[in-house]
Amino acid sequence: MDAGTQNSTRNLWMESFRAARDWSEFESALHDLMVDALPAQPSLPVVAKANDPVTAALSAVESLERAVLANVHLTDVRRAELRAWKPILELQIENLALRMASRFTTEHAVLALSKTLGVRDQYTSGHTKRVTLYCDALARALGASESVRRDVALAGLLHDLGKVGVSDRVLRKTSSLSQAEWQEMRAHTEWGFEIVSCLPSLYSVAEILRHHHERYDGDGYAHGLQGDEIPWGSRVVAIADTFDAMTSTRPYREALPVEQAISTILSQAGEQFDPLAVEGFREASREFQEIWSTSTTQLRLPASIDSL
Numbered sequence: 001m002d003a004g005t006q007n008s009t010r011n012l013w014m015e016s017f018r019a020a021r022d023w024s025e026f027e028s029a030l031h032d033l034m035v036d037a038l039p040a041q042p043s044l045p046v047v048a049k050a051n052d053p054v055t056a057a058l059s060a061v062e063s064l065e066r067a068v069l070a071n072v073h074l075t076d077v078r079r080a081e082l083r084a085w086k087p088i089l090e091l092q093i094e095n096l097a098l099r100m101a102s103r104f105t106t107e108h109a110v111l112a113l114s115k116t117l118g119v120r121d122q123y124t125s126g127h128t129k130r131v132t133l134y135c136d137a138l139a140r141a142l143g144a145s146e147s148v149r150r151d152v153a154l155a156g157l158l159h160d161l162g163k164v165g166v167s168d169r170v171l172r173k174t175s176s177l178s179q180a181e182w183q184e185m186r187a188h189t190e191w192g193f194e195i196v197s198c199l200p201s202l203y204s205v206a207e208i209l210r211h212h213h214e215r216y217d218g219d220g221y222a223h224g225l226q227g228d229e230i231p232w233g234s235r236v237v238a239i240a241d242t243f244d245a246m247t248s249t250r251p252y253r254e255a256l257p258v259e260q261a262i263s264t265i266l267s268q269a270g271e272q273f274d275p276l277a278v279e280g281f282r283e284a285s286r287e288f289q290e291i292w293s294t295s296t297t298q299l300r301l302p303a304s305i306d307s308l
């Protein structure tokens with residue numbers, strides 16, 4: 001690669017990675033690309049440890065070239081095959097960089113959205129943080145994959161975002177709500193869906209928000225879904241949200257003791273909540289108590305979104 005091309009490639013990758021603070025994921029993906037690029041190569045070139053992803057990516061490409069030059073046992077045909085991998089490797093690195101940048105951009109948009117509601121309603125920011133952590137603990141106890149866990153954690157972070165569409169009078173009311181006021185409050189699930197579904201890569205998260213007040217027995221809102229009709233993530237958020245609501249003091253009522261909140265959730269298996277999710281809650285209840293007993297300022301969001 002000549003110096004000019006190397007500079008413009010470096011600039012392009014630098015641009016793509018600007019939003020990425022943690023690039024350990026990139027490092028392992030880069031290693032996988034190198035394995036693919038050098039099939040049947042007895043010794044893989046080592047990707048140099050570097051302080052930034054661009055240097056690591058450039059060093060990967062250079063070490064591919066060096067490996068080809070240094071191996072005197074290669075036939076001309078094999079050497080040509082390996083050389084042909086170089087532009088493919090560069091393209092794959094570029095695609096990887098762009099994919100990561102796009103994901104980070106989306107996650108920053110999520111953070112901005114979640115802060116919007118926190119600014120509007122002070123109670124919400126502590127509630128949101130705890131619900132996000134409860135969602136992650138429960139999804140983990142239920143054996144969810146990494147990507148499902150991330151969706152559920154993002155849904156926890158955004159579950160009440162639609163309350164930006166609820167008037168202050170209703171949102172801050174400390175006495176019981178009238179029929180019409182309940183209707184306004186309940187619309188937050190649809191508002192949340194409408195806002196978050198504007199980000200196409202978060203459509204599945206938007207669906208979780210839309211249904212997080214459904215009940216397993218079909219008596220919830222806004223669509224009266226029941227059982228497996230309710231998105232799995234919504235069934236997880238429902239438990240996390242209810243647990244936090246019960247264990248938090250609000251202007252109109254005292255918090256319930258944590259043991260009582262746990263037994264109430266357990267007693268609602270098959271009624272308000274998915275029985276399998278309740279089993280996961282039973283397993284994760286110690287972690288729920290740890291989160292509950294930690295002050296909000298000391299709580300850290302799950303690793304998948306903590307880099308925000």
Ligand SMILES: [Fe+2]
Nearest residue numbers: 159160212213
């Ligand atoms: Fe809600």
